[in-house]
Amino acid sequence: MTIQKKEISLRDACNLIGKSKDLFAPVKEVMTNAFDSIVLRERTKSAFKPHISLELYFEQEKNLFDKQPIKLKKIAVTDNGIGFTSENLFNFKQLANQSKGLNNRGTGMVQVFCRFDDIQIDSNFVENNRSQRINITWNA
DSSP, X not given: OOOOOOOOOHXXXXXXXXXXXXXXXXXXXXXXXXXXXXXXXXXXXXXXXXXXEEEEEEEEOOOTTSOOXXXXXXXXXXXXXXXXXXXXXXXXXXTTOOOSOSSOOSOHHHHHHHHOSEEEEEEEEEETTEEEEEEEEEEO
16 A cells, blocks of 8 residues: 655645734744754753844835834844754654654744745754754745
8 A cells, every 4th residue: 555645835834723913923933943952052061152143124014004014024043052953954844843842842933934935044053073054945
């Protein structure tokens, strides 16, 4: 018997899980991921000074009623945590992955895609005793 595989798009996942009413849900998600990354690096016993930087980009556009609502356009987070290792990349690609065990339900990525059209990850990390870099963009 052939095993069939069902795929779900990021937009389907957003429709299934639902967009959070909290405008800042994606901000909280990316900050939680940055804190998790710091905690994971601390577990390696390497001495370092934890650092997280958050930048929020807003834009204002006129609508039909000549109102100018402010929209959160982009979030940029930089941290010096463990980085986006191969294991982290695998987990990131899985919907509802609970592998981190740091109060992670695995659906935060979907909340980011409910608010934004893409996610870009640029990460430097050490894996197998080698410095590596990953630079990937996902479009919803």
